[in-house]
Amino acid sequence: MNEFGNTKRVRRAARIIVLDVETRVLLFRFDVADRPPFWVTVGGECEAHESFEEAARRELFEETGITAEPGAQIARTTPEFITVEGEPIQADERYFLVRMNAPVIETSGHTELERQVMTSHRWFTLNELADWPEAIFPENLSEIIARQIAR
Template sequence: MDAPAQKRLRRAARIIVLDPDDRALMFRFDVPNRPPFWVTAGGECEPDESFDEAARRELFEETGITADPGSQIARTTPEFVTVEGEPVRADERYYLVRVAEARIDTANHTELEQCLMTEHRWFTVAELRDWPEAVFPVNIADMIEQELNP
């Protein structure tokens, strides 16, 4: 009997972007044959890229914001199926960036992001806790509150 194939390790930087009202920017994904879900800005690290470098690059590509992502605030290691359909083991590092205004530019989204990232909005912590669709990471409200009330 063959051993199950080892899932690829997917290194990713995720950025929690907070506006002046402490609302978090989230992107809605509509993937065919899957329920919609919401995630923070961010994505997979390039092979030669550090998590910090990926956070800076992903922040700009997905939001148009140029900012230092600062220090890592959290880490998760979920297993999931990517939007391309690949089962992975993830190593996700989280950063928090505050912005002066709730305005973003999605002009640098990839073709895949343009197809699947159908919406973005700013969520209060209470909305993140009670949203009827899946929100990832599942503990994002706790992550934000921990940063707001250290």
Template sequence: MSSTTQKRLRRSARLIVLAPGDDGAPKVLMFRYDIPGRAPFWVTAGGECEEGESFEDAARRELFEETGITADPGEQIARTTPEFVTPEGEPVRADERYFIVRVAEARIDTSRHTELEQAWMNEHRWFALHELDDWHEALYPETLRGLIEEHAE
């Protein structure tokens, strides 16, 4: 790819799903991606907007598809614009919008995952906030703990 080639803009909605931990502090849902040839990494729920879909509508759809949770994601709390290579191998410029969803219990349903999600998203877990500081694998967004602490009230 030459330096003059434009990367595709990938619009996506990301969900910071919070549940109360045993100590009352929030814990956050993360999915582990294990893609052949790449180091494993963890991300929040969410994904790419469909053609003509708003970030808010994508947030609702992705939340249900990836977790089985039906909820209003509320207002956008953050935006990031990273450049990365998708699991399919496409370099993109991302426009990622973040939403916080609070749930009463840490139970999710992954039965609606696509075939690719089933292949790559082979694990999920609820992280205590302190675990985000020095986890042994990459966590995205890297500013997740700060976003939660700033907006979780």
């Protein structure tokens, strides 16, 4: 039994909300054969030795080519889901915010699996998040962003 009351492996992950000067958020589209397409923030699983902050820095660079400090954790989600590799897991996802002036996204650092399933990326306005026809994770992303903007 894990700390969440189930027997699934706990997958620690750092997620980075990347905002541009127009307060648009960068999301990656995942196309996985056995499910409908979905969009997620930058980020991924922590390596065994990494803190969430270290993983956020690494994932940000690997997935976007951006070198930046992720700052303090701004949110946490603990969803259960099936990974793209087919493993049912209990996630412990910590969110960080990075604001960029004129980001250029470089995806050459993607792994082979990421190249297969992360088929595109785009910048979403907060209005687009509200009624986008495909799933966006985390489901409360617009609320997390709105709380940060209000500060």
